[in-house]
Amino acid sequence: MDLFLVNLIDGLVYGLLLFMLSAGLTLIFSMMGVLNFAHASFYMLGAYFAYQISTYLGFWTGLLIAPLIVGVAGAGIERYGLRRVHQFGHVPELIFTFGLALLIEEVVQFFWGKSQKAYDTPEILQFALFSIGNNSIAAYKVFMIFVSIAIFLALLYVLTRTRVGMIIQAALSYPKTVEALGHNVPMVFMGVFGVGTALAGVAGVIAGPVLGTFPGMAFVLGSIVFVTIVIGGLGSLWGALLASLLIGWMTTFAAASSFQFADILLFLGMERPADMAASKLRDLWTLTMPQIGPILPYMLMVFILVVRPHGLMGKRGL
């Protein structure tokens, strides 16, 4: 029971982190109709910028400034890069973002080197807030939960309760009509791209100390973010939240479980082979839940695409 509670909290932390990454991406994706392959790279930039700033001015300054720099960089890339490529169609856009992801990784390695950076949680949060059983829950994890929830509420408020939010929502669904009504849609696109990348930056700033700040960090998280928005439904904030939490808990519980596939085989009345190497089912006999944990979200995505192609909360399909 203790372990269940602890895993629940760990899964929540990881899920909310995924949410911060996917919230921006889902808006960008539904708006431009193009996967932004470089989205996780902005997450990495956030972590590295914050690390650099924190060595001079401390963690909190980094938390404030790094996402701003990432957001401005993102908006600039949309304005002077993506917008120009946009007129040539979706494929060049796709290739552009793909190239951008590779470029950012190389640039990061060029300036910060290939080894992991000593980016650490702020000292004021380096204590165990409480313990469940023998497992301590670090104060920083609780801090991560609060930051992510605050960002979710702020986004929800802006998107549903303000005039800006209404224009964005309208531009997501009917860009031509909104433009005809006299709104500057390219400006809206740039703004959303900037805010989306800044959100990825925030995720990088607060995840960097926990998940590690190294050149492979974007690659590790990159594909799972796409899975999240496809499961959640394009352009849906609630969907992104739901899918993120689902994936967070799913991977956490899978990694924490001690379930073995041998149990199923034994239950089916099969006998454990004496010589494992000679058995045709040896892979199944030795397989455990933690080993297949990382592919569960992808299996869920395939399942969702089959039964509900527009995602859990999405209003339109791919």
Place this chain on the structure above:
Amino acid sequence: MRIKTLFGLTTALAIGISASAAFAENIKIAFIDPLSGPFAAVGASGLAQYEFAIDQLVNQQGGVLGGKNLEIVSFDNKMSGKESLIQLQVAIDQGIRFIAQGNSSGIAHAISDAINKHNKRNPDNRVLFMNYSAVDPALTNDKCTFWHFRFDANADIKMDVMTDVMAANAALERVYIIGQDYSFGKAVAAAAVRDLEAKRPDVEIVGNELHPLGKVKDFTPYARKIIASGADAVITGNFGADMVGLGRAIIGAGFEGPIYTYYGAATGITRTFGEAGKDTIRLVQEGGVNPPASDRAADYITAFKAKYPEQDIAQARITNVVEMLAKAIDAAGTADDVVKVALALEGMEHDSLWGGKIFMRPQDHQAIQDVHITVHTDEGIQFPLDNSPFGLLTESTVEMAGMDSATTCQMQRP
């Protein structure tokens, strides 16, 4: 302008000729390891240590064979087996007789196999393989060859030392084994189970787990399981980002016992663990530097740091490779007939710069040496790593570890 160009050209030509004349005298060692890509940091560190060792320990002491210099020539294998074989061929075509490689046992197998075939087919220009890091036991057992020499302690010897130290701890009751899901992770787990069962049958192995290699984003659930199992100690063969992620998650979850590792230090890892890993992260390794074995060792490290401020002596055994090869060449009286050099290297006893003796066991070409358990700390550290206050302090030592360990090697001699 024209005269200037001509003059410049002549000078360049003259320098080129004199340089190549000087190089012609050098005895070259090919360094085939990753110098680009994700593992470049480790390769670059090894290359710097070779350059320095050759310069300080051989060339400045008068060279070999009465005045010839050693020289390291670097080849980037991009951590790929295929690329390594191409680079090996290039090195052989350049007339290089000594090959140094260490990162990845998979690549070491490929190179050892290729060299074995090459030497059979080309008895006139045979080459030797100086394996300075790849620790797969098979290289000095079933797959051993006369041309391969291993200077690091192999994974089984290291596990033997690790479990010796653990067995001596009477308070130890539960051990958790976790590693990456591939050949080395599995080999470490198997060796740990075997050795612990033999030495301390009362110790319970409360977890034996593999996680996907380089794919885990968040190690927290694994850490929770380790805490929940009530483990007193953790054993892992993880390297790189997986090592840091796992270590930090375990410590962050409130674990206080020792975490025994193979690769939990240097190239950024020590700096990243910092205060959190203090007195928890332990390493099994040869050639400890804290405290240094002698003034000579201390001076050597100081001089190395002065020349390469960004690098560390993370693979101390490299000096043994260089010194023992130089000795063997002198003893053989030739650097061209590598069979003679290999015979001189076999059974050689060498006083290591890092203290203790190195014995190149003739039956399997495995170097037998002192192996230490070191601990990550900032107290009593004369030579820290990663330019951080933290380094590895020698805690216990097994002298001539694995001296009488069994080998299945049946060496084919020329």
